[in-house]
Amino acid sequence: MNRIAAVALAALVTMATLSVAVVGGAAGATQPSESNAMTAQNATADGYVGTHVAFETSSNSLVDYRVGGEEVFENVTVASQSDHQSRTGLGADAELSAVANLAGLGLEIDARSQTRADVATDGSASLSAHDTERGILTVDAGGEEQYVELNLSGESNASASEEDDRVLVETENRTGVLVVAGDGDVAVNENGDVTADLAGDSTLVFRSYADGERDDDAVEQERLIAEGTATAEVYADEVDGERVADVATYGHDTTVEASAEAEERLEMTVERAESEGKVVIVSVSEAALEAVGSAxxxxxxxxxxxAAEASSYGELEGGIGEEPRYMVTSSSEASAAADVLVAVDHFSERNVAVQSADDVEDGDGEDDSVPGFGATAALVAALLGIGARIRQ
Incomplete structure (x- = not known):
């Protein structure tokens, strides 16, 4: 009995270590502790340097926003529409292309973690930079109407996309896309920079891709975001030997909790105040995918x-209101990374797991334990409260 107890104790210690590592990556996304705040590489009081994303801040702008080492934006500035119109005499019906030279709301970095940085403003708006391979940046208008101005770097240029509701920002080695989730618009302004008009509770979303990676699947995902069908994107990666997870939310009243993560499985709880089904995009990096083998x-x-596997985006979206469906796509031929799009048929709270198909066929999908660790691990995970609740 003593030997069994010793083995059990060792297992608990091992699982506690694993759980702390997962919490460091996932839980730090919204309310990082002091130690988690230091996990961002070379973070300073007025900036953020992560694995993929880096920027600095001034009193009223994000400055030098970089993805993969390339500067995309010199400045990102947010201003209340009413304040800007009052200051400049610009009418509410003025063309968006005429909106430029925003004074900007005061801002400061509110929280940092290994996977993101959250920036608060003096108004209702907030910004989040997600340290993912796509360099996701979101600007949430909050309850008020906002303008957002994104001044391009000297190496960037902007143009309207073929889809009309998006703007492309191209650098030497990347293509970025700006799209509004909710009510609003985005356009190239008279200075050759980009301006967005956001209604209350709308979000401006920036995603970028390495050369050749903005394929048809990426365009379809952007459409789902613009139409309000895809309301969250979960990113799973491996950094310095540790699994980390992050969530970017593109719609209000959506909560995603990365509740547990083992090598073979990514679990999450998706909750909405409204019953209507939505799509969750799960991006799995090449490093995180190695445990499974392939997309x-x-x-x-x-x-x-x-869930039923869909063979097209139309079939995937048809699962909303009918049955849970999913579709797996690879981001490019040159990368082993994958995107898993999950159409949840209805809400309010659903538990979603992405895992090896073999585990699903073996019936492991109905097991409440963490795969590979059994009931004891599940108990430890519950006691330690693995997970991050990301609310917007």
């Missing part, structure tokens, strides 16, 4: 039941 090996369960 073709992935499958999805919702509330422990296997």
């Amino acid at each position: 073709e090996d992935l499958a999805v369960t919702v509330d422990g039941e296997a």
